[in-house]
Amino acid sequence: MTLAYRRVLDLVLLFIFLTFISYVVLDRSDQINSDRIDSSIKHAQLYLKSVYSEEYLYDDPYIRCLSVEQCDPRFKKIDAAIDLIWIRDQVTEHSLIDYQIKNADEFLKNQTILLENEPVFDQRGVFIGDQHCILASMYNDTKITKEIDALVQPYGWANRSLFNDENMYRKIAYESWCVMFLAEKGSNKSTAIMLSEFMLNESLTMTQNPKISSMAKGYAALHSLLIFKRLGELGYNISYYEPRLKLLQDSISAAADDKSLVGDTNAQSIFLMTLSNYKYPQTTTKKIALRLLERQNDDGGWQSAIDKKDNTGESFTTLHAILALNQYKLAYIG
Amino acid sequence: MRKIKKIDFVKIVFFNLLLIIVANLSVLFSNFFGISNILSGYSGYVVSLVPPVILLGFIFLDKFIEKGRMSDYGFRSFNLHHLDLILYALLILFPISFASRVLLPGFDFWYSDFMPFSNLSILVIFLIFAMPLAVITEELGERALFQSRISKFFGSNTAVYVVTLNFVILHTPLLLTAKPEYQLLMLVNWLAYAFMISLIFEYTKSVYSTILFHFLANLINSIQMFLHVNLMLIPEAVLWSVWATLFIITLRSIVRELSRKRRSPSLHEISWMQKFYLLFLSILYPISIELGGDDAARYTLFIILLASIMLYYIKDLLVSFTKGQRT
Numbered sequence: 096m097t098l099a100y101r102r103v104l105d106l107v108l109l110f111i112f113l114t115f116i117s118y119v120v121l122d123r124s125d126q127i128n129s130d131r132i133d134s135s136i137k138h139a140q141l142y143l144k145s146v147y148s149e150e151y152l153y154d155d156p157y158i159r160c161l162s163v164e165q166c167d168p169r170f171k172k173i174d175a176a177i178d179l180i181w182i183r184d185q186v187t188e189h190s191l192i193d194y195q196i197k198n199a200d201e202f203l204k205n206q207t208i209l210l211e212n213e214p215v216f217d218q219r220g221v222f223i224g225d226q227h228c229i230l231a232s233m234y235n236d237t238k239i240t241k242e243i244d245a246l247v248q249p250y251g252w253a254n255r256s257l258f259n260d261e262n263m264y265r266k267i268a269y270e271s272w273c274v275m276f277l278a279e280k281g282s283n284k285s286t287a288i289m290l291s292e293f294m295l296n297e298s299l300t301m302t303q304n305p306k307i308s309s310m311a312k313g314y315a316a317l318h319s320l321l322i323f324k325r326l327g328e329l330g331y332n333i334s335y336y337e338p339r340l341k342l343l344q345d346s347i348s349a350a351a352d353d354k355s356l357v358g359d360t361n362a363q364s365i366f367l368m369t370l371s372n373y374k375y376p377q378t379t380t381k382k383i384a385l386r387l388l389e390r391q392n393d394d395g396g397w398q399s400a401i402d403k404k405d406n407t408g409e410s411f412t413t414l415h416a417i418l419a420l421n422q423y424k425l426a427y428i429g
Numbered sequence: 430m431r432k433i434k435k436i437d438f439v440k441i442v443f444f445n446l447l448l449i450i451v452a453n454l455s456v457l458f459s460n461f462f463g464i465s466n467i468l469s470g471y472s473g474y475v476v477s478l479v480p481p482v483i484l485l486g487f488i489f490l491d492k493f494i495e496k497g498r499m500s501d502y503g504f505r506s507f508n509l510h511h512l513d514l515i516l517y518a519l520l521i522l523f524p525i526s527f528a529s530r531v532l533l534p535g536f537d538f539w540y541s542d543f544m545p546f547s548n549l550s551i552l553v554i555f556l557i558f559a560m561p562l563a564v565i566t567e568e569l570g571e572r573a574l575f576q577s578r579i580s581k582f583f584g585s586n587t588a589v590y591v592v593t594l595n596f597v598i599l600h601t602p603l604l605l606t607a608k609p610e611y612q613l614l615m616l617v618n619w620l621a622y623a624f625m626i627s628l629i630f631e632y633t634k635s636v637y638s639t640i641l642f643h644f645l646a647n648l649i650n651s652i653q654m655f656l657h658v659n660l661m662l663i664p665e666a667v668l669w670s671v672w673a674t675l676f677i678i679t680l681r682s683i684v685r686e687l688s689r690k691r692r693s694p695s696l697h698e699i700s701w702m703q704k705f706y707l708l709f710l711s712i713l714y715p716i717s718i719e720l721g722g723d724d725a726a727r728y729t730l731f732i733i734l735l736a737s738i739m740l741y742y743i744k745d746l747l748v749s750f751t752k753g754q755r756t
Contacts, residue, residue, distance in 0.1 A: 106674065113673045118666035124534040125660070357547045382660050389538035393608075401542045 127384055132424045133188065135388055139417050140191035142395030146410055147195055152176060152202075153410035157399075169206075173226050176203050178414035180233065186421045203230055211238045215246065222253035225269045228276035235280075243273055244281050251290055261307055264315035267294050271318035275325040291326060294319045295339055302346040313350030313362065316343040317369040324372050344370060348379045358401040360390055361408065364415035371419070371426040384423045387416055433582040436741045438706060440491075441578050442714065443734040447487060448570025449599065449718055450731055451480045452563075477562055484569040491574070494742060501581075502573040503636030511629075511638040516675075517683040518625040518642055519649070523676040525621050526650070527669060529614050530657070536611050537657040543603065546655045556651060564643045568626075571596055573636045576627060583699060583707065585631040589624065591711040596623040598715035622646055 148154040151168060152175045160166035176199035182189055183196045207230040215224030224243060231239035246252055251270045258266050271294060278287035298319040302312045320343050327333045333340070350356055351366045367383040390397055392409075397416045399408035488502050495501075529536065537546070545551040571592060580588035597619045604615050625646075630639050649672070656665035676683075699707070718727060 106678070109677065110670055110674045114666050114670035117669040117673070118662060120531055121534075121657075121662055121666055121669070124531050125657075125662075352547050354545065354548050354551055358542060378660050382658065385535070385538050385660075386541075386658075389535045390542070 125381075125385065127381060127388070127423075127428070129424060129428050131388065132384075132420050132428070135391055135420060136186065136417050137188065137191065138391065138395035139397075139413050140189065140395070142392075142413055143192050143195065143410065145394065146396070149198075152179075152195070152199065155408065155410040157408035157411060170226065173203065173206055173230075175199075175411060175414060176206075177226075177229055177233075178411070178418065182414065182417055182421075185425075186417060204234060206230060207234045207236050207239070211236065215242065215252070219257065220253065221257055222251070222266070222269050222273075224252065225272040228273040232276050232279060240276075240280050243276060244283070247273075247277065247281075247283075247286055247290075249286075249289070251293065260301070260304060261311050263297060263301060264311040264318075267297060267315045267318045270294070271322050274322050278322075278326055278329055278331065288326075288331070291319075291322050292336075294322060295336060295343070298343055299339060302342065309350040309353035309356055310359075310362065312346050313353075313356065313366060316346045316350070317365060319343055320347070320369050320373065340373070344373055344375050348375065351379070351383055357386075359399070360387065360397050360401065361399050361412045361415055363387060364397075364412065364419040367419040368415070368422045371422040374426050377427055380423055380427065384420060387420060391416070433703075436738065437578065437582060439734060439737055439741075441575065441710065443731075443738060444487070444570070444574035444578070445595065445710065445714065446718060446727065446731055446734060447484070448567070448575065449715075450727060451483050451566060451570060452599070453724070453727075454480050454483075477559070480566045481562060481569055484566060484574065488569065488573055500634070501577060503577055503630065503634060503639075504573070505633070505635040505637070507635055507637040507641075511633045511635060512641075514629060514632055514686065515638060515642045515645065517679065517686050518629055519645055520672070520676045520679055521683050522621055522625060522646070523672045525618060526653075527673070529618055530653070530669075533610055533614050534657070536614055537654045539607065539611060541654060541658045544651070544654070546651065546658050549655070552651065552655050556648060560647055560651070561644055564647060565640055567596075568636055568640045568643055571599075572626075572630050572639050576630055577634075579707075579710070580631060583703070587699070587707060589627040589631055591707050592627045592630075593620065593623045594711035595715050596627070598712065599719055601716075601719055 143153070146153050146155060151158050152172050156162050158168060158171040158175060160168045160171060179192070179196050179199040180203065182192070183200075189196065206226075210227050210230060213227075215222060215227055217223050227239050228243060230236065231243070251266065252273065253266055253270070255263075255266070270290070274287055274290045274294065278284060278291070281287055298312075298315040301307050301315045320340060323333050323336060323340055347366050347370055351363060351370075356362045356366075363383055363386060367380060367387065370380050370383070387397070390401060392398065395413070396409045397412040399412045491497070492499065492502065541547055545555050575595070576588050576592040579591055583591070597616070600615075600619055604612050607615065626639050626643055629642050630636070633639075649668075653665060653668055656662075656668065718730075
């Protein structure tokens with residue numbers, strides 16, 4: 096063996112050895128274990144404790160509708176309270192915010208009774224019954240069930256013509272909760288399946304339209320995926336839809352890396368929650384989880400957008416981040 | 430070490446301020462006409478060229494007034510030995526960079542919130558357009574106008590320390606927004622990289638060398654961060670491994686090259702007033718300008734300095750003119 100040949104061989108061996116060592120060291124440094132997520136969630140609950148308010152649930156300008164016109168703090172409070180109930184049902188350790196969950200539960204029970212007598216359409220005819228359906232499902236409200244059942248049409252609840260290509264995701268987002276509700280408690284299960292297919296196809300059409308924003312594509316896709324996840328849990332056979340559901344998951348993965356959404360921590364949380372729900376390849380979900388963990392503030396909360404200086408929406412984003420990280424843990428760490 | 434005139438003191442401060450103002454213009458342009466505009470058309474490209482063009486304009490103006498040569502500002506031909514030096518400087522930074530990556534892996538995710546590291550197409554545009562322009566702007570300001578002068582009047586060693594500190598402090602706004610452990614990481618890395626760039630300039634007296642080094646350092650770090658935040662672990666491990674292999678096999682040459690003696694006057698030859706001036710230039714001035722002053726204060730100071738320099742030259746011109754008439 097010549098000297099030059101041996102030198103080259105030594106170099107190649109050194110390179111292979113260093114690559115192996117680097118890979119092991121780098122892989123270990125990026126690990127997300129159960130402790131890391133639990134500690135982040137506990138820290139987040141301390142934040143929620145610090146911003147708790149009896150009147151609004153959280154002292155957050157977003158929930159109090161301070162920065163937006165035509166906004167009712169009551170509905171924001173309902174949204175936040177629903178998130179708390181989901182935390183109760185999904186996150187094992189929530190003792191730090193147990194009193195908040197208890198209050199949220201009481202508040203939602205009262206709101207369900209009030210919603211029984213409130214319309215599910217706004218003045219323009221747009222369906223706004225998502226909270227009706229979520230609460231009716233949570234508290235087994237028969238009056239809302241009958242109303243939602245009676246109002247459903249072959250196209251859903253709101254007319255398709257009220258939405259353009261871009262904001263079609265709003266119809267899907269609002270109605271998806273009621274589709275899940277119909278599948279669970281409605282009198283006509285085949286309508287629920289038909290509407291699920293309709294939403295799946297609408298979402299797929301949106302993902303293939305280059306003129307539609309990543310935000311609209313992402314939100315449409317995640318609501319459709321949510322529907323089919325629920326259908327699966329309720330015992331419906333969804334294997335036929337798997338290839339199309341995979342395309343939607345891919346579109347969420349792409350939306351999570353879109354430059355307009357990378358800084359949107361709220362969107363990142365919801366995307367992580369959905370992809371983890373479907374056990375999407377961990378290279379994507381781990382990346383989003385690391386992104387979220389890194390963005391947690393010193394006080395335990397998450398800002399809704401990384402470039403925002405104020406704390407508008409911080410409590411909402413924190414609730415979503417808790418649910419997302421917990422879902423990631425359940426799906427990949429166990 | 431050459432004799433320094435009062436106007437040179439003022440000009441050094443002025444040129445440092447000029448870089449800060451022009452660098453802020455770059456940020457302004459990248460916000461208004463930045464990456465998104467570059468994608469949308471030719472106009473953004475032209476507008477983003479303004480900062481380096483302004484600096485080049487001042488270099489030519491100063492050369493004309495001082496009757497100097499372009500080589501006085503670091504415009505010297507680039508040779509193969511410079512390339513060796515650049516590669517050695519990059520390789521010697523491997524331990525600091527790798528230790529930073531392993532000890533604080535979350536840093537890349539935090540940093541990627543400010544940089545386009547999560548999207549490949551935007552990253553490519555950043556690397557081939559925005560980043561090189563920013564590097565050229567910084568090097569023209571910090572090396573061609575600032576370090577060349579400090580080196581001329583106070584010697585190479587002093588210039589390396591003064592410019593390194595000045596350069597690092599000028600980057601502090603980002604530092605202040607980070608967690609303490611990331612602040613330390615950035616400080617250590619910036620000091621190491623800034624020291625290397627200043628050293629390369631003193632060895633080569635060529636602004637082309639520092640532009641190339643600065644560009645390659647940013648390029649390697651950007652690619653590594655992109656691979657990391659997208660969890661492409663195998664390509665990232667290969668990148669580190671190439672860097673480590675080259676570091677190991679060239680270590681002896683690196684040490685030999687970097688320990689070459691440079692001719693430089695000692696600090697004993699510098700007066701106390703001048704020492705204070707250097708301390709002011711390296712630490713106090715960049716801190717007060719970058720952290721203490723707002724845009725209005727910066728522009729006011731800029732105008733005052735510019736006016737004093739102009740008055741000096743007008744007075745000089747008038748004196749030489751009247752002298753000429755007498756004779």
